[in-house]
Amino acid sequence: MADSLPVITVLCPDDDGPYAVPPGLDELEDRAEIRRTTAAELSEALSGADVLFLWDFFSRAVSDAWHAADALDWIHVAAAGVDKLLFDELAESEVTVTNAQGTFDRPIAEYVLGAVLARAKDMPGSLRRQQTRTWEHRETQRVQGLTALVIGTGAIGREIATLLRAVDVEVFAAGRTARDQDPDFGTVIASDHLPAHIGAADVVVNAAPLTPQTTGLLDAQALAAVKDGAHLINIGRGETVDEVALVEALDHGPLGFATLDVFEQEPLPQGSPLWEREDVLITAHMSGDVIGWRDALAEQFLDNARRWLAGETLHNIVDKQKGYVPRPQP
Amino acid sequence: MADSLPVITVLCPDDDGPYAVPPGLDELEDRAEIRRTTAAELSEALSGADVLFLWDFFSRAVSDAWHAADALDWIHVAAAGVDKLLFDELAESEVTVTNAQGTFDRPIAEYVLGAVLARAKDMPGSLRRQQTRTWEHRETQRVQGLTALVIGTGAIGREIATLLRAVDVEVFAAGRTARDQDPDFGTVIASDHLPAHIGAADVVVNAAPLTPQTTGLLDAQALAAVKDGAHLINIGRGETVDEVALVEALDHGPLGFATLDVFEQEPLPQGSPLWEREDVLITAHMSGDVIGWRDALAEQFLDNARRWLAGETLHNIVDKQKGYVPRPQP
Numbered sequence: 001m002a003d004s005l006p007v008i009t010v011l012c013p014d015d016d017g018p019y020a021v022p023p024g025l026d027e028l029e030d031r032a033e034i035r036r037t038t039a040a041e042l043s044e045a046l047s048g049a050d051v052l053f054l055w056d057f058f059s060r061a062v063s064d065a066w067h068a069a070d071a072l073d074w075i076h077v078a079a080a081g082v083d084k085l086l087f088d089e090l091a092e093s094e095v096t097v098t099n100a101q102g103t104f105d106r107p108i109a110e111y112v113l114g115a116v117l118a119r120a121k122d123m124p125g126s127l128r129r130q131q132t133r134t135w136e137h138r139e140t141q142r143v144q145g146l147t148a149l150v151i152g153t154g155a156i157g158r159e160i161a162t163l164l165r166a167v168d169v170e171v172f173a174a175g176r177t178a179r180d181q182d183p184d185f186g187t188v189i190a191s192d193h194l195p196a197h198i199g200a201a202d203v204v205v206n207a208a209p210l211t212p213q214t215t216g217l218l219d220a221q222a223l224a225a226v227k228d229g230a231h232l233i234n235i236g237r238g239e240t241v242d243e244v245a246l247v248e249a250l251d252h253g254p255l256g257f258a259t260l261d262v263f264e265q266e267p268l269p270q271g272s273p274l275w276e277r278e279d280v281l282i283t284a285h286m287s288g289d290v291i292g293w294r295d296a297l298a299e300q301f302l303d304n305a306r307r308w309l310a311g312e313t314l315h316n317i318v319d320k321q322k323g324y325v326p327r328p329q330p
Numbered sequence: 331m332a333d334s335l336p337v338i339t340v341l342c343p344d345d346d347g348p349y350a351v352p353p354g355l356d357e358l359e360d361r362a363e364i365r366r367t368t369a370a371e372l373s374e375a376l377s378g379a380d381v382l383f384l385w386d387f388f389s390r391a392v393s394d395a396w397h398a399a400d401a402l403d404w405i406h407v408a409a410a411g412v413d414k415l416l417f418d419e420l421a422e423s424e425v426t427v428t429n430a431q432g433t434f435d436r437p438i439a440e441y442v443l444g445a446v447l448a449r450a451k452d453m454p455g456s457l458r459r460q461q462t463r464t465w466e467h468r469e470t471q472r473v474q475g476l477t478a479l480v481i482g483t484g485a486i487g488r489e490i491a492t493l494l495r496a497v498d499v500e501v502f503a504a505g506r507t508a509r510d511q512d513p514d515f516g517t518v519i520a521s522d523h524l525p526a527h528i529g530a531a532d533v534v535v536n537a538a539p540l541t542p543q544t545t546g547l548l549d550a551q552a553l554a555a556v557k558d559g560a561h562l563i564n565i566g567r568g569e570t571v572d573e574v575a576l577v578e579a580l581d582h583g584p585l586g587f588a589t590l591d592v593f594e595q596e597p598l599p600q601g602s603p604l605w606e607r608e609d610v611l612i613t614a615h616m617s618g619d620v621i622g623w624r625d626a627l628a629e630q631f632l633d634n635a636r637r638w639l640a641g642e643t644l645h646n647i648v649d650k651q652k653g654y655v656p657r658p659q660p
C-alpha cells in the first residue's frame with residue numbers, strides 16, 4: 001500500500017531553526033510519502049517525486065537537480081517571486097508551478113505606507129538627532145495629496161494602491177500594457193515608457209516581479225527623470241533597480257530618498273555605499289514577513305496539497321513564460 | 331479717522347526668522363491699527379488693544395501683562411492647545427478666546443499613523459542596524475486588526491481615528507463622559523476609568539488637551555495596566571504623561587514602546603533618560619507642523635479677523651472653563 005502513495009519532496013534550508021521544516025505536514029502522511037531534504041540531497045529526493053515544495057524559497061538548487069525529476073507534476077514555492085526558481089527547462093516542461101501569492105500583500109502594503117510616512121515625517125532624521133540628544137524642530141511633509149506610482153500591477157501592487165489611497169495619496173501604476181480605468185489603479189502606463197511618466201510621482205514603488213522586462217527597469221535614465229526630491233521604495237527585487245544609478249541619482253540627480261528592502265546582492269555586501277547614506281533606509285528583505293508568516297506559508301501549501309491530492313485545480317498557478325500569476329481576466 | 335480704527339496687537343517671538351511676524355496681515359491695515367510686539371513690550375502694546383493675536387503661540391506673557399488689557403475683546407492663539415495661555419482672570423473675563431483648531435488635525439493624524447507603522451515594522455531597529463552595516467532579518471507586526479485607544483475626543487483625536495480605521499485598526503476612545511455610538515469612535519470610555527480599559531489597546535494615543543482632568547492622566551497606575559508590549563504615542567501635551575512612570579513602565583512594566591512628540595519640559599532636557607532609550611522615539615514637538623503650517627495659521631487668524639471686523643461670529647471659540655473648543659452638539 002505504501003508503494004502507491006504519491007511522493008512529496010520538501011526542500012528545507014540547511015539551518016535547523018524552529019522553522020527548518022514546515023509545520024503541519026504531518027496531516028498529509030497517511031496520503032503521501034513526505035521526503036524532507038536539503039539542497040545537497042535534492043537529486044536523490046527528487047527521483048520519483050510527484051510534488052516539490054520549496055520551503056527553502058530562495059533556493060536555486062532545483063536547476064542542478066532537474067535531471068532527477070522523473071515524475072514531477074507540481075512545484076510550490078513559498079514565496080511571491082519565482083525568479084530564483086524559474087529556468088528554461090522548467091518553463092518548457094509540463095510541470096505546474098504555484099506560489100505564495102496573497103500571503104504577503106497586506107504586510108508589504110503596510111510596510112510601504114509606513115515608509116512613505118516615515119520619510120514624510122523625517123523619522124530617520126529624528127532618530128539620528130535623538131542619538132546625539134539634539135532637539136531640533138523641523139517642518140515635515142503632508143502625505144495627503146502626494147502622488148505615487150506603483151510599478152507592478154499584481155496583487156501586492158494592488159494592495160499597496162489600496163492602502164495609499166486610504167490616506168488620500170493619488171495613485172497610478174506601470175505595467176506591461178497601458179490602460180485606463182483599472183479598478184485599483186485608474187491609469188496604468190506602459191513600463192516601457194517609464195521615463196516619460198515617472199516625473200509625475202512623489203513616491204515610486206517597485207512591486208514588480210523580476211522578469212527580463214523588469215530587470216534594470218529603474219536604470220539611470222528612469223532615475224534621472226524622477227520628480228525633484230522623490231522617494232523610491234523597492235519591495236520587489238533588487239535587480240529591478242540599478243544600484244550604481246541609484247547612488248548617482250541620490251548624489252547628483254533628483255532622487256531625494258530611497259527605502260530599500262531588496263538588493264542586487266543579499267545580504268547587502270559590507271562594502272555597499274548604501275549602508276552609510278542618511279537618505280537611504282535599509283531593511284533586510286523582510287517587508288512582508290509579519291509574525292506568523294511561516295505558518296501562513298505552510299498552511300497555504302497544505303491547502304494546495306489537499307487540492308492536488310483530491311485532483312482539484314490548484315491555486316496561484318504561475319504563468320511560467322510571464323514569471324508571475326496572471327490576474328484573472330474580468 | 332485713524333483714531334477710530336480698532337487695535338490688533340500681535341505678540342511675536344523674539345527671534346527674527348522669516349516667520350518672526352505673521353505673513354499677510356498687511357491686508358488689515360486700512361481697517362485696523364496693527365501693533366507688532368514681543369513679550370517684553372506686551373503691556374504697552376496691550377493697552378487700548380481690542381484684539382490680541384498670539385503668533386508666539388506658546389507664550390506665557392499674557393498673564394503678566396493682563397493688568398494693561400483695558401479694552402480687550404478677543405484673543406486668538408495660533409495653536410491647538412490653549413493651556414499655556416489660560417489663567418483664572420482670563421477665564422473669568424468676558425474676553426473671547428479662539429484657537430487654531432483644524433490646521434493640525436490631518437498632519438498630526440499622519441504622524442500618528444506613521445508612528446504606529448514605524449514601530450510595527452521596527453524601522454528604528456532597521457535604522458540602527460544600518461548604522462553598523464548589520465543585515466538581520468526579523469519578523470514584524472501586522473497593523474491590520476490592532477486595537478488603538480485614542481484619549482481625547484476633539485478634532486485631532488477624530489482625525490487620528492479616521493486614519494487608523496482606514497488601515498483597519500480598531501479604534502475606541504476615552505473622553506470626559508462615557509458613551510456608545512460616537513460617529514468617529516464608536517465606544518468612548520470615561521477617562522476617569524482609564525486603567526480599567528487601557529489594557530484592551532495595542533496602541534494608546536494621547537490627543538487630549540491639557541486640563542486639570544488630563545494632567546497626569548497617564549500615571550503609574552494607568553501605565554502599569556497597558557497591554558503587554560503596548561505602544562504609547564503622545565502628541566497632546568507632555569504633562570498628561572508622568573515621565574517617571576513612563577520609564578518605569580518601559581523598564582519593568584508592560585509598555586513596549588513610546589513615540590513622544592511632547593514632554594513635561596521642552597526642549598527635552600539633556601539629562602532626560604528618554605533620549606538614549608531604543609524603545610522610545612523622540613520628535614521635537616513638530617507632529618503637526620507640515621510645510622506651510624505657519625502660512626495656514628496666519629490665514630486662519632485673518633479669516634477670523636475679517637469676521638470680527640464685520641461683526642460676525644468667530645470660528646473656534648474656546649470654552650475657557652473646559653479648556654478647548656467644544657464639539658457642536660448634534
